Each structure stands twice: as C-alpha cells, then as structure tokens.
Amino acid sequence: MRRGFLLSTPREPRKTANHTAVAEPAPAADTKTAAAPERKSSQPATSPVKIMLIPTARYRRPPPLPQYLSGYQPYAVRRADVPKTTQPELQTMFISYNNMQEDLSALYPGWPLSFSSPSPAMHQVTPIGGTGLGLVATRDIAAGETIVRERPYIVQPAYIMGSGGAEDIYRTLEGFVSLMKPENRRGVYALRNSKGSALPTELAGIVDTNSQEAGPFPNYAAQYTGVARDISRANHSCNPNAHPAFDTPTLTYSLHALRPIRAGEEITITYLGNTLYQHHERQQELRELYGFTCTCKICCLTGPERRQSDMARFALQLHGQKIAEHDARFAKWVLGGAELLPLDTLEPHDFDIFTLDTTSWSIMESEEYCEPSLWEPVLARLVKGCSVLEDEKAVRFYATKAAELRMAYTGSDGGWRAVAENPRQTDWWAKLGDKRKK
C-alpha cells in the first residue's frame, strides 16, 4: 500500500521499455527450493472422498480510482467524531461528503462496527536507529497473523475538497484538527513530517507523510486516506515483513505479517507503489516523496549482489506483465502431458512453464518480497502442477505459502489452507493419471 497520497500527484508506473534486452527471467543458480518437487511420479492416488477446487481467485492491486464519480460534485464537507469501543482514548476525525455517513450506516447497521486488536499487544512503538520511531515485534509473529488493528486519528479525502484548490484542504484540515481532543491533537502533531517546508503547513506535511489508503466508501469513488497512531509509525523496507489494510465496516487499519517475524525484529511496510523497481529507481522515489535514503537489507547490497537483486526484481516485473500468457502456457503444458524438460539442456526461453514458476517463486523467496500481483498466480500454478505431478509434499508447501499470504492481504486464507491439508482431494490431483509422460 503506497503512502502519502494527500495532495500528491498520482504517478504513472515506471516504464520498463528500456530493459527489453532481457526477454525472460534468468534462471536462478539453483532453482530448487527446499520443497521443490521431485521430478518423478509417486504412487497412484487413492480415490478421493470429496473433490475440492483449487482456488483461482486472485488478490490484485486495486485499480486507480478517478478523483470523483462522473458528474459528482461534493457540496457539503462534514466532520464526525467516531465513537470508540476498545480505544476510548482515541478519537477519529472522519471528514466526509454529503450523505456518506448515512450510506455507511445503511450498509453496515451500527457502523462503525466494533473491533478487537491482539491483546496483549504484539508490537511497540520504539526508537529505531537513525529513523526516529518505528514498530518492533514484542513476540514471535506467524506469517499471516494480524499484528495490530486500530482506528486512525483522521480519515479524509485524499485530494481536493470543494472548488478552491489545495488551499481549501489545508484550511479545512487545520480547522478540523483544531477541534480534536488535545491529547489526540498532540498525537497527530507528534508524527513525523518528512516533507520539511515543501508543504505550506506542518500539519499538511505530517498528513502527507503518514497517510495510508482508506476505503472504499459507498457512493464515493475518489481516494480516501487516513493517519493512524501506531501503524503510521511503521518504517519502509524494500523487503517488508508486513502489509497494512483498511476495513470500511469497522473504520480500522490493520497490519498483517507477510512472513514470520521474530520478537525484537522491526515491523516494516513498503511506501512504494512498486517495490520491484531497481535500486536506483527505488531510492529516487523515496528521496522525492519522503526525503530519505533507504538502508534496508536489499538496498545495502553492493556490487554483484545488488546487480543480482535488480535483475531478480526485473525478472519478476516481466513475469507479472505476462500472467495471462503464462496461464495459457500452463494449460498447454498440462494438456501436453506436463512434461518436465531436463534443466541442463535448456535456454531460459525454452523453460517449461512449471520451471519458470519454480524460478519465479525462488526469486521471491530469495528477495524476501512477494509481489502482490504475482505471488498468487505463480503459487496457484505450482499447486496445480505439483498436483498433476502427484508431489504431495510440494503441494502442501506451496498451498501453505498461499494461505499465509492470502491471510496477510485479505484476512482470509481463500481456501488455500484446505488444499494444504488435503492435496489428494483436489480436482487437479493426478489429473492426467497414466496419460502423463513419465
């Protein structure tokens, strides 16, 4: 989830046309992961009792929204202090247009719905060397686990209110925040302002620095953002271990673990719209938007290791641009007998799709970053392919990874957990039977 939408100019994704020299992801030095399937068939499957479908739904980045619905003109800016349940000391300033609050109450009776956050807390806000405050895990956290859920200080439209331009939103924000309880107002002003004097007020800089996407909200297509007390403290990494999400019914932000996090480890998210950028592109965007130089584990690589990381991320970008094409290749591969070609005779462009997917997954694991638009198509094909190849251990491994990532991105395992527990009962298990070439 990209941060800092307030008053920011939406940016086009970086073009990759200048990298056309690389046609396909290069093979990793060792494309076999710990759970890479054996290249041989196992014993025939027993008759499944109940056939399960392997999930095909995919998490996708939400498409960019227009500023307003076509023909929609906001005419009334309203403010509401949202009542608190589990955090009585916190007050949420919800800035909305027209009848948005009534629409939310009709859609979710009793809105905003009550919520809970892990107790005792799994995180604490603490000084981090050189970057001010940040979040640190206070105990071991499992992949997919919800780390914290909270109502934010402010939820507001990301772009311009009314017709008066940017000055309107500065004045409106200042006016609304001045009405907050003193302790909440102090909390807002204690957040970091990485914009310096680039914006006309300290508050505008703070909100722009700390905003996360919010919504969607009914009858309103523009982007909303929010500023939270704890989750807005999460620092950036190019291999983040957590992902923030917004829940409209409860008007809360939550933070979910993308992989296991150990007690004492910093909890990080990405501020970038595309973390698959190469090193110099990531640094440029972070300097322009947030005024800092990233010193994460990936950005600290030098020499050949940095070049390898950049190539790996570029290979994932290319793979992500060909999801539909690779789905077609996969279907053709299965129909053709799911033949695994010998690795030592292959050029990268000759890879069977199964090997390409195992390579892509290996890259995501070595980079410790699972691209949101890519991990599920890749894992879905690997689960199906390993089912066709009757490799139960590998199906369990890849389906468990998919379940953890689904939990982190959507709060639900999407059916992957059941697949991990019952590989032989899926519709792809031993799909080709004796017809598969051995």
Ligand SMILES: [Zn+2]
């Ligand atoms: Zn970095």
